Amino acid sequence: MNDLPARAPVVELRGVAKIYDVPAGRFTALDGVNLEIASGEFVAVVGKSGSGKTTLLNLLAGIDRPTKGEVIVAGTSMGALSESRLAEWRGRNVGLVFQFFQLLPTLTVVENVALPMDFAERIPRAKRRHRALELLERVGIRDQADKLPNMLSGGQQQRAAVARALANDPPVLLADEPTGNLDSINRAAVLELFADLNADGRTIVMVTHEHDARAFATREVTMVDGHIDAMPQAEAGDPGTPDERL
Numbered sequence: 001m002n003d004l005p006a007r008a009p010v011v012e013l014r015g016v017a018k019i020y021d022v023p024a025g026r027f028t029a030l031d032g033v034n035l036e037i038a039s040g041e042f043v044a045v046v047g048k049s050g051s052g053k054t055t056l057l058n059l060l061a062g063i064d065r066p067t068k069g070e071v072i073v074a075g076t077s078m079g080a081l082s083e084s085r086l087a088e089w090r091g092r093n094v095g096l097v098f099q100f101f102q103l104l105p106t107l108t109v110v111e112n113v114a115l116p117m118d119f120a121e122r123i124p125r126a127k128r129r130h131r132a133l134e135l136l137e138r139v140g141i142r143d144q145a146d147k148l149p150n151m152l153s154g155g156q157q158q159r160a161a162v163a164r165a166l167a168n169d170p171p172v173l174l175a176d177e178p179t180g181n182l183d184s185i186n187r188a189a190v191l192e193l194f195a196d197l198n199a200d201g202r203t204i205v206m207v208t209h210e211h212d213a214r215a216f217a218t219r220e221v222t223m224v225d226g227h228i229d230a231m232p233q234a235e236a237g238d239p240g241t242p243d244e245r246l
């Protein structure tokens with residue numbers, strides 16, 4: 001995994017604002033956001049629709065840039081990077097998981113998982129398929145490797161997407177509503193997988209609406225109108241033991 005010392009902040013946001021130009025003028029989606037996430041945390045980002053969760057995640061992923069403030073992930077302040085360096089940085093330092101999986105339909109599952117390795121060129125070409133198969137084994141769908149994505153269930157497709165996100169062994173796994181398109185059984189399975197990966201030391205930031213999903217995280221960050229709520233109300237109650245969580 002990554003070489004960062006245990007508990008060092010792997011994510012830092014300092015005075016971050018994101019302002020969009022909209023027909024009516026300017027819309028402040030994030031304002032004055034400060035956040036530190038230590039290596040090894042599993043953070044659930046929660047909050048009402050429109051509170052800024054996806055905007056925050058996109059800044060962490062380097063998909064978007066802040067209007068103000070600094071975003072530092074895995075030791076890199078992203079504001080200093082050109083677009084091309086940012087794309088290269090992203091391929092090596094963050095793994096992304098989305099609600100709708102976003103697997104390429106014409107590639108097999110194992111080819112989808114190996115694809116980010118081609119871009120980052122960190123793993124020798126001859127070892128990429130082997131590593132992709134190991135990752136599929138890790139997420140429990142090694143037997144689906146040579147199928148096309150549309151032959152898999154939603155839960156299996158999301159497992160494949162998680163394996164793809166881990167392809168370049170990124171310090172941070174970022175997930176935007178990863179269980180939002182799954183039935184309850186697959187949702188539980190994917191959350192267990194995230195909890196397992198976190199137990200192995202992987203830092204995870206997950207945007208979610210789902211109360212049960214929050215119970216798997218080690219910390220909850222609540223967004224309210226573009227801010228982080230300093231004193232969130234207890235909503236979900238005691239998360240309970242793992243067996244009780246779903």
Ligand SMILES: Nc1ncnc2c1ncn2[C@@H]1O[C@H](COP(=O)(O)OP(=O)(O)OP(=O)(O)O)[C@@H](O)[C@H]1O
Nearest residue numbers: 020021022027029048049050051052053054055056
């Ligand atoms: N590209 C954009 N241009 C203009 N406004 C935007 C843009 N992207 C997001 N917004 C606005 O910023 C606010 C925050 O959006 P964001 O998608 O981050 O919220 P969210 O908490 O993830 O919501 P949801 O839970 O519904 O996905 C919303 O009011 C949204 O309409």
